[in-house]
Every structure is written in C-alpha cells, then in structure tokens.
Amino acid sequence: MADELIFYTNPMSRGQIVRWMLEEVGAPYETKILGYGTSMKDAAYLAINPMGKVPAIVHNGRVVTECAAICAYLADAFPSAGLAPAxxxxxxxxxxxxxxxxxxxxxxxxxxxxxxxxxxxxxxxxxxxxxxxxxxxxxxxxxxxxxxxxxxxxxxxxxxxxxxxxxxxxxxxxxxxxxxxxxxxxxxxxYKAAKAIDNALIAEMQATPA
Structure with a gap:
C-alpha cells in the first residue's frame, strides 16, 4: 500500500535524491510536499524530523531522515530492486x-x-x-x-x-x-522519471501565485 511508504519533500531540495532512489526501488509511495518556513516547521512535521528539513520518509511507521541514510535504508528494505551489493x-x-x-x-x-x-x-x-x-x-x-x-x-x-x-x-x-x-x-x-515528477512539481509551484 502507498501509505506504508510516505515521502516528505520539496521538489527544490535534496529531496530530488530520494525521489530518484524511490523511482529506482519501484515500490508505491505517497508524496507529501512541504513548504520552506511553513509546513516544514509545523509541529506535525517536527515530530518526524526535529530539524524541520526535507527529505524524510516514513516506512511502516518508522522514520528515516538524511539522504544517504534513506538511500541505504531503501536498498535494504526493498532487496528485490537489487540496489545494494551482497x-x-x-x-x-x-x-x-x-x-x-x-x-x-x-x-x-x-x-x-x-x-x-x-x-x-x-x-x-x-x-x-x-x-x-x-x-x-x-x-x-x-x-x-x-x-x-x-x-x-x-x-x-x-x-x-x-x-x-x-x-x-x-x-x-x-x-x-x-x-x-x-x-x-x-x-x-x-533518473528520468524522478526528474520529470520534480520538474512538473516545480513548474506547478512557480505558476501558482504566492
């Protein structure tokens, strides 16, 4: 189920790294877009990442932050994707x-x-x-x-x-x-799929009046 893997990000952030990793993994996931200085600093998100930064993932109720840690975690959590050596x-x-x-x-x-x-x-x-x-x-x-x-x-x-x-x-x-x-x-x-998703989100954000 998509709600078992939740991805917190902003397309104009290091979240692009994790987006690419998620697309390589190929498992369904839900994306939650957060804003700088707004929803990133809300109490609900600070309970997930006290740093108030993205990206973060929640997988089966467990939180992982930091891009490299998320990449390593996802490789192990989804071994069928073959993204980690023996x-x-x-x-x-x-x-x-x-x-x-x-x-x-x-x-x-x-x-x-x-x-x-x-x-x-x-x-x-x-x-x-x-x-x-x-x-x-x-x-x-x-x-x-x-x-x-x-x-x-x-x-x-x-x-x-x-x-x-x-x-x-x-x-x-x-x-x-x-x-x-x-x-x-x-x-x-x-890589191409991840870029297409994030570029579309960026275009949407830039087209929306502040």
Whole structure:
C-alpha cells in the first residue's frame, strides 16, 4: 500500500535524491510536499524530523531522515530492486556513499559560504580541503560506470546526485571523469522519471501565485 511508504519533500531540495532512489526501488509511495518556513516547521512535521528539513520518509511507521541514510535504508528494505551489493561486498558501497555525504558535502558547503581552511584547519576538518575531497571522488569513479562494483547501486544514486547537481550548478568543477559518470546515470529510467515528477512539481509551484 502507498501509505506504508510516505515521502516528505520539496521538489527544490535534496529531496530530488530520494525521489530518484524511490523511482529506482519501484515500490508505491505517497508524496507529501512541504513548504520552506511553513509546513516544514509545523509541529506535525517536527515530530518526524526535529530539524524541520526535507527529505524524510516514513516506512511502516518508522522514520528515516538524511539522504544517504534513506538511500541505504531503501536498498535494504526493498532487496528485490537489487540496489545494494551482497553484505560481503559492501566496502566500496559504504565508503563512497558516506564519503559523498560527509567530506564532499561539507567541503562544497564550506566553499559556498566562503570558508577556505588553512593548513592547520585542514588537519582538523574531516574534508581537509575541497580540492582533496574532489580528487578523491574523481579517483573513485574515474573509468567506471558505477562507483561500487559492476552494478548500479544506491551509492550511485547519492554519489551521482552530488556530481550531477554540482556540474549543473558549478559547485563541482567539470572534469572528464565526472562528466562521463554523470552522463551514464542520466540515461537511467529511474533518473528520468524522478526528474520529470520534480520538474512538473516545480513548474506547478512557480505558476501558482504566492
């Protein structure tokens, strides 16, 4: 039943990552669109995510927040979709899924806010520097179709979303390895379906007077 899997999002948010993952999973789900500064901060949603941010999912009454965690959770909750490697072969899967969610995300955010760690600060910051994080990310996907083995996985949804978004908005520099990896992922039916849904929602929101 769709009400067993509820997706809280805004189409102009990181919820696009989870939308893609949900479309890859292929299970029915209900979407609840929340507004910034309005329904995201209502008591009803704060009971789900005290941060008042999207995305979040509720699956059979259990809450999961944080994009990378949601991707990993959905891969395990719906094993028939084949979006997680065997438990004995998850080293790269976990490594790069959470590297993109941790050091890469932090480094891009710091750069956006004009923060450039000096040499001493780089030893303390988990991401070191943006350049170091991007070089490591490039090494993870260079010459590969998928980031964790020979099959598409939830790690590709998250890593691919970071790279795809970054290339589009200039937060990640264009490099041949990034471009080649992103091009392949953009051809997936799940990616296209998710983008179509969110783009339609964005158009609808923009056409509606405030």
């Amino acid at each position: 438990t004995t072969d998850r080293a790269d899967y976990y490594r790069w899924l959470f590297f993109a969610a941790g050091p890469v995300e932090q480094a891009i955010t710091a750069k956006h806010f004009g923060i450039e760690p000096d040499a001493d600060q780089q030893r303390m910051a988990g991401f070191g520097s943006l350049g170091a994080a991007l070089d490591a990310l490039e090494g993870a996907i260079a010459g590969k179709t998928y980031v964790a083995g020979e099959r598409f996985s939830a790690a590709d949804v998250y890593v691919g979303s970071q790279i795809d978004w970054g290339l589009q908005f200039g937060t990640i520099p264009s490099r041949p390895a990034f471009e080649a990896y992103a091009v392949g992922l953009r051809e997936r039916a799940g």
